[in-house]
Amino acid sequence: MKKKLETPEELEIVQAVDSGDYVSVDKEEFSELQSSLKQAASNTIKRLSKRKAISIRLLESDISRVKAMALNEGMPYQTYLSHIIHKLTTGRLQSV
Numbered sequence: 001m002k003k004k005l006e007t008p009e010e011l012e013i014v015q016a017v018d019s020g021d022y023v024s025v026d027k028e029e030f031s032e033l034q035s036s037l038k039q040a041a042s043n044t045i046k047r048l049s050k051r052k053a054i055s056i057r058l059l060e061s062d063i064s065r066v067k068a069m070a071l072n073e074g075m076p077y078q079t080y081l082s083h084i085i086h087k088l089t090t091g092r093l094q095s096v
Contacts, residue, residue: 066080
């Protein structure tokens with residue numbers, strides 16, 4: 001039984017294959033490419049997930065409020081601060 005194409009993307013892929021836009025590669029070539037891509041992905045993950053400890057002086061009242069906010073979110077306050085800073089630096093949280 002042949003599966004019916006359900007999305008425009010699937011139809012586009014089939015048309016591209018039929019028109020020769022995609023070509024097969026042999027197993028050795030694929031293996032080399034796969035290995036190279038895995039290494040690049042691993043390097044990217046390592047680079048993006050490096051952490052560095054810092055020290056910062058905050059008002060006690062701010063720390064108390066952050067701890068309460070973190071508790072409300074169900075996470076430790078240092079993790080919460082890291083999460084907020086990450087959102088701010090990636091543009092997912094607007095600065096004041």
